[in-house]
Amino acid sequence: MDALTSMILGIVQGLTEFLPISSSGHLVLFQHGFGFHEPELLLDTSLHVGTLLAVVLYFRRDVAAMGRELRALIAPGGSGESPVPLLERLRGSMVTWVVVGNVPTAVIGAVFRGPLERLFGSVAVVGVMLLVTGGLLAVTKAVPEGNRRLGLLTALAVGTAQGLAIIPGISRSGATIACGLLVGLNRESAARFSFLLSIPAIAGALGLQLATGTAQGPGAIVILSGGIAAAVVGLVALRFLMGLVRRGRFSWFAPYCWAVGFAVLLMTAWT
Numbered sequence: 544m545d546a547l548t549s550m551i552l553g554i555v556q557g558l559t560e561f562l563p564i565s566s567s568g569h570l571v572l573f574q575h576g577f578g579f580h581e582p583e584l585l586l587d588t589s590l591h592v593g594t595l596l597a598v599v600l601y602f603r604r605d606v607a608a609m610g611r612e613l614r615a616l617i618a619p620g621g622s623g624e625s626p627v628p629l630l631e632r633l634r635g636s637m638v639t640w641v642v643v644g645n646v647p648t649a650v651i652g653a654v655f656r657g658p659l660e661r662l663f664g665s666v667a668v669v670g671v672m673l674l675v676t677g678g679l680l681a682v683t684k685a686v687p688e689g690n691r692r693l694g695l696l697t698a699l700a701v702g703t704a705q706g707l708a709i710i711p712g713i714s715r716s717g718a719t720i721a722c723g724l725l726v727g728l729n730r731e732s733a734a735r736f737s738f739l740l741s742i743p744a745i746a747g748a749l750g751l752q753l754a755t756g757t758a759q760g761p762g763a764i765v766i767l768s769g770g771i772a773a774a775v776v777g778l779v780a781l782r783f784l785m786g787l788v789r790r791g792r793f794s795w796f797a798p799y800c801w802a803v804g805f806a807v808l809l810m811t812a813w814t
Contacts, residue, residue, distance in 0.1 A: 546768040553772025556590040557597065560773075561738075561780040563680055563717030563796045564803075568669040571711050572807065588749060589766045593773030595745045598738050600774075601781045605637070605739055612636040637739065640693045644702030644740045649747070651706030659709045670807030672712025677800030679721040684794035691727030693736060700726050701733075705740060712804070715741065716784070720793060734788040738781070 555573065559566035599606055616636060633639045662668045691697065704722035708715035716737055723733030787793060 546765050549765045549769035550772045553590055553593060553769040553774075554776050556594060556769075557773040557776030557778075558780050560594040561597070561716055561777055561784055563676065563714040563720065563784075563793070564800055565669075565673060565676055565708075565712050565714040565717070567663070567709075568673055568676075568712035568714075571663055571666060571669050572803075589770035590773045591745055591749050593770040594777045595742065595749070596774045597777030597781060598742055598745070601778060601785075602735070602738060605735065606742070609636075609638050609641070609739070612638045634694075637693075637736075640698040640736070641739055641743065643695060644698040644705070644736070645743050645747075647699055647702040648706040648740075648744055651703070652709060655709070663711050666807055667811045668710070669712040670804045670811065672710055673800045673804030673807065676712065676714045676717050677797040677804060680717055680794050680797040680800065682794075683721050683724050684791075686724045688791075689724065689727035689729050689733075691729075693728070693732065697723070697726045697728060698736075701736060701740060705737075705744060714800075715744075717796070717800075720788065724793075730788050730791060730793075734785055 555569060556566060558564075559569045613636075616633070616638065701719050701722050704718040705715055707713060708718045719737035719740065720733050723736055724730065728736065787795060
């Protein structure tokens with residue numbers, strides 16, 4: 544694999560990881576339709592590190608605030624202030640809801656990982672699930688602006704949507720943001736929580752990948768080309784998507800998902 548191919552994979556990863564069009568679904572389509580092989584472990588890891596870096600950089604203020612919240616949870620009080628009750632601190636902490644939201648994601652991944660990963664061999668499944676993703680995005684157009692705060696049920700619901708996005712063709716960002724809107728979060732909160740929730744999920748997937756894979760791959764230039772492309776394109780895609788969500792235009796991606804889904808099903812029907 545050369546640096547150009549690595550950059551193309553990084554661009555695809557950066558776009559599809561954040562735009563609600565399913566990165567896993569496009570990976571399957573690229574492998575089957577364009578002759579792209581699945582990236583070797585080190586390159587695949589660098590692509591995911593790139594998208595993880597994009598999330599952390601874009602939401603750096605939120606990540607820093609979560610760090611302060613975590614320190615306050617571990618060592619409350621100080622400076623003569625009256626300590627805030629633990630339950631109140633937990634309820635008001637984004638760290639709490641990110642951890643809670645990743646519980647159903649982890650459970651779904653652990654219990655159903657094998658059967659769900661076998662779906663990656665089916666292009667038809669990708670087509671059907673892209674239609675489902677398009678439907679989720681279209682529904683958000685009719686959802687009024689909510690004002691519900693993050694809580695136990697909302698975090699669990701969005702985390703479950705993230706877990707189900709293991710299925711190729713189901714967009715992680717599409718499913719989680721749509722779920723957040725449907726349970727009553729406002730557009731900004733739904734999108735922000737979706738991507739903060741993805742940080743431990745992506746990091747966990749990277750850890751599992753490195754623990755179970757063989758660390759072999761192309762040269763350093765090829766690896767860096769893919770990772771940098773994924774990070775830069777990911778930042779641009781994040782900024783673009785957040786702007787659309789704030790303006791209530793999240794459903795704009797539905798026609799694309801439907802078009803690709805129908806095209807995939809038509810192609811599989813003729814082969």
